[in-house]
Amino acid sequence: MQQGKLIIFSAPSGAGKTSIVKGVLQRLPGLVFSVSACSRPMRPGETDGIDYYFLTPDDFRKKIEEGAFLEWEEVYPGNYYGTLHSEVKRIRDQGRHVVFDVDVAGGMNIKEQFKKQSLALFIQPPSLSVLRDRLVNRGTETEESLNRRLGKAEQELSYSRYFDCVITNNLLEDAIREAEEKIKQFISKAKTE
Numbered sequence: 435m436q437q438g439k440l441i442i443f444s445a446p447s448g449a450g451k452t453s454i455v456k457g458v459l460q461r462l463p464g465l466v467f468s469v470s471a472c473s474r475p476m477r478p479g480e481t482d483g484i485d486y487y488f489l490t491p492d493d494f495r496k497k498i499e500e501g502a503f504l505e506w507e508e509v510y511p512g513n514y515y516g517t518l519h520s521e522v523k524r525i526r527d528q529g530r531h532v533v534f535d536v537d538v539a540g541g542m543n544i545k546e547q548f549k550k551q552s553l554a555l556f557i558q559p560p561s562l563s564v565l566r567d568r569l570v571n572r573g574t575e576t577e578e579s580l581n582r583r584l585g586k587a588e589q590e591l592s593y594s595r596y597f598d599c600v601i602t603n604n605l606l607e608d609a610i611r612e613a614e615e616k617i618k619q620f621i622s623k624a625k626t627e
């Protein structure tokens with residue numbers, strides 16, 4: 435059986451990437467979400483093993499030392515996020531394609547390791563002020579974490595050129611359709627190579 439491909443979604447947080455990932459997963463049944471490990475506290479409505487594998491910072495560091503991660507980042511000070519080798523292998527061995535929702539540095543890292551096997555999609559918000567409004571409306575940020583996320587977002591937008599394609603999330607439905615088309619093209623091209 436052919437090994438599955440890697441579909442990477444990266445974006446500044448608040449660009450609407452997670453909603454696009456969910457939409458794409460609903461429409462393309464050959465795709466499976468790679469559940470990351472993270473050390474931040476669980477938010478209301480999140481489930482361990484579905485949204486993330488929630489680890490203590492100590493357990494996360496232990497896994498780094500064991501070499502369990504394909505990539506990991508301290509996305510925000512004190513908050514670690516990482517992709518487990520075991521998660522990716524489990525999905526690819528079934529011949530299914532792996533979908534990653536990772537920060538920009540993580541996306542570039544995976545792309546670098548799997549150049550031809552991966553499609554890296556960069557989701558950008560229509561503007562930084564729209565991004566600010568979305569983060570405020572989400573209601574999960576303190577003033578301090580909001581400013582931190584916005585500062586990081588500004589920096590991350592400059593890395594979009596390292597991705598295979600850039601999708602601007604104006605209207606969610608359009609962005610999902612555009613991502614779906616890019617993924618279908620990539621997978622059908624990969625089959626003939």
Ligand code: 5GP
Pocket residue numbers: 445446447470471474505506507509515516517535536537538539540541
């Ligand atoms: P949140 O705390 O809002 O769930 O996620 C914060 C950021 O961490 C998002 O940009 C998300 O894509 C990113 N992230 C989630 N999982 C991983 C991962 O495994 N690796 C990396 N590098 N970033 C991740």
